Amino acid sequence: MHEFKWDGPEKLRALLGEVVSWKSMTLSEGERQFPAKLQAKLQDLTYFQKHPDQLALHEADLRRKFLTALYKHPEAEETICLLSHFDTVNTEEYGSLEPLATQPEELTKVFLESQEGLPKDVKRDLQSGNYLFGRGTMDMKMGLVMHMSLIEKATIEKWPINLLLLTVPDEEVNSSGMRHAVPILLELQKQHQLSYKLFLNSEPVFTQEPMDRAHYLYTGSMGKILAAALFYGKETHAGEPLSGMTSPFIASFLTQEMEWNDLFQETALGETTPLPVTLQQTDLRLLYSTQTPYRSSALYNIFMMKRGAKDVFDLFETVAQTAANKCNEVYKGICKKQNVEPIGKVKVIRYKDLLNYATKKLGEAFVNEVKADIQYMEGWDEREKSLRITDKLMLQCQEIAPAIVILLAPPYYPAVNSTGNELIEASTAFVRKLAKEKFNLQIKRIHYFNGLCDLSYVSYTGNEKGWRAFEENTPVWGDSYMIPFEEMRQLNAPVLNVGPFGYDAHKRTERLNIKNAFEEFPVIMEALIHEISTM
Numbered sequence: 001m002h003e004f005k006w007d008g009p010e011k012l013r014a015l016l017g018e019v020v021s022w023k024s025m026t027l028s029e030g031e032r033q034f035p036a037k038l039q040a041k042l043q044d045l046t047y048f049q050k051h052p053d054q055l056a057l058h059e060a061d062l063r064r065k066f067l068t069a070l071y072k073h074p075e076a077e078e079t080i081c082l083l084s085h086f087d088t089v090n091t092e093e094y095g096s097l098e099p100l101a102t103q104p105e106e107l108t109k110v111f112l113e114s115q116e117g118l119p120k121d122v123k124r125d126l127q128s129g130n131y132l133f134g135r136g137t138m139d140m141k142m143g144l145v146m147h148m149s150l151i152e153k154a155t156i157e158k159w160p161i162n163l164l165l166l167t168v169p170d171e172e173v174n175s176s177g178m179r180h181a182v183p184i185l186l187e188l189q190k191q192h193q194l195s196y197k198l199f200l201n202s203e204p205v206f207t208q209e210p211m212d213r214a215h216y217l218y219t220g221s222m223g224k225i226l227a228a229a230l231f232y233g234k235e236t237h238a239g240e241p242l243s244g245m246t247s248p249f250i251a252s253f254l255t256q257e258m259e260w261n262d263l264f265q266e267t268a269l270g271e272t273t274p275l276p277v278t279l280q281q282t283d284l285r286l287l288y289s290t291q292t293p294y295r296s297s298a299l300y301n302i303f304m305m306k307r308g309a310k311d312v313f314d315l316f317e318t319v320a321q322t323a324a325n326k327c328n329e330v331y332k333g334i335c336k337k338q339n340v341e342p343i344g345k346v347k348v349i350r351y352k353d354l355l356n357y358a359t360k361k362l363g364e365a366f367v368n369e370v371k372a373d374i375q376y377m378e379g380w381d382e383r384e385k386s387l388r389i390t391d392k393l394m395l396q397c398q399e400i401a402p403a404i405v406i407l408l409a410p411p412y413y414p415a416v417n418s419t420g421n422e423l424i425e426a427s428t429a430f431v432r433k434l435a436k437e438k439f440n441l442q443i444k445r446i447h448y449f450n451g452l453c454d455l456s457y458v459s460y461t462g463n464e465k466g467w468r469a470f471e472e473n474t475p476v477w478g479d480s481y482m483i484p485f486e487e488m489r490q491l492n493a494p495v496l497n498v499g500p501f502g503y504d505a506h507k508r509t510e511r512l513n514i515k516n517a518f519e520e521f522p523v524i525m526e527a528l529i530h531e532i533s534t535m
Contacts, residue, residue: 143202
């Protein structure tokens with residue numbers, strides 16, 4: 001009888017504690033170091049000592065790496081890809097308890113001793129003794145630990161199906177890890193003659209509404225796109241306000257049109273996307289002055305199900321045009337009342353058209369230099385760089401102001417959905433039946449995961465026209481942001497997310513349900529893989 005390292009509730013819990021203690025907040029040094037620690041841990045398995053080439057680290061960006069671990073059965077081609085991310089969000093909200101944020105056993109004890117200021121539902125969960133607290137316990141190191149345990153069992157018991165563990169950095173910000181992993185998945189497929197049967201993620205169960213206690217599995221994931229706008233008015237002195245036009249005046253019309261606009265809302269399979277909302281609204285000047293603000297920007301969050309980038313951008317342009325018309329109408333009325341000549345009409349310009357105009361006027365070399373200068377600014381993220389490139393070009397093309405320049409900013413998550421796929425329907429029915437019979441656990445199906453995840457970058461069904469709109473209107477495209485659309489299309493296996501149950505991802509009360517994570521979830525996952533290997 002072989003002694004498993006990571007099988008059984010106690011061993012799994014100890015492994016989770018260790019993996020959580022390896023701090024790996026997005027864009028931190030810990031995130032860079034994490035995969036090497038994980039690789040060392042997996043090297044403890046006899047299988048990878050015999051097949052060292054099947055356990056590897058691969059380059060992502062910013063000196064970060066992702067890890068693949070392949071268990072290959074000599075006679076199998078069919079492969080389940082076990083997908084996870086190892087980065088977590090930051091821990092500053094833990095305050096004085098921050099040093100314990102990644103020490104789940106200790107943090108849970110300290111919370112139990114001092115429950116002051118904790119919400120009622122959190123106190124109840126603490127006192128029940130059935131929750132383990134800590135950053136990354138739920139989102140999503142328990143999923144990764146589960147995959148490690150499955151790989152171990154498969155290598156020892158020689159399961160008749162291949163398992164490829166893929167764990168990536170940076171899911172929480174730009175999904176850079178997963179975007180870099182897509183070509184490697186295709187390389188591994190070729191190298192080892194794999195046939196991808198399923199992409200199985202184990203993101204945790206997210207509540208559908210506050211205090212939701214239901215368990216879910218997901219047969220798809222919602223998409224998200226950031227629609228952005230640069231508002232370009234005309235500068236003047238605050239003492240002569242009508243000699244110019246402020247960008248906040250223009251911006252107020254578009255934000256009013258965008259915020260909670262149900263034109264962007266989609267309903268599919270009985271589920272509905274959240275309404276769009278403003279994520280950022282900023283004056284692009286870096287210092288205060290009595291010169292009126294004439295350049296500002298906004299970012300609007302839009303969720304998608306059936307729509308692609310082109311559909312959303314076309315709709316965004318229509319809404320921006322409505323905003324510009326209303327803005328011009330109000331402005332004309334003010335000028336008439338004050339008896340002054342209007343400085344012009346606000347127009348809507350796509351980034352692609354601004355780029356063409358600027359290239360014709362200034363030359364390609366100048367435009368490339370503008371982009372390179374901004375890419376050089378290390379303190380700016382992809383969103384800031386997108387807006388600053390647009391701003392720099394508009395500064396050289398002020399004759400086309402006043403204007404609303406519309407563009408797209410990273411990240412873009414295409415929606416993905418495998419509802420109706422034969423394997424997915426059978427797997428969903430199997431998991432629900434098993435959970436009910438074995439644990440009296442009611443698992444409901446959600447068609448679109450509402451937490452956004454890396455499954456968006458596999459099983460892509462969009463067309464070139466759809467992604468071309470994204471490429472053409474994203475200023476950082478090809479320099480610091482890429483999506484491998486063509487390769488994603490080749491990874492055409494269905495997707496499924498079965499994960500552990502917990503609460504409050506991204507909050508200081510993030511917690512994992514102990515019974516579900518260490519007793520129910522492992523049984524369900526193992527049985528599901530065995531079932532799929534027979535389908």
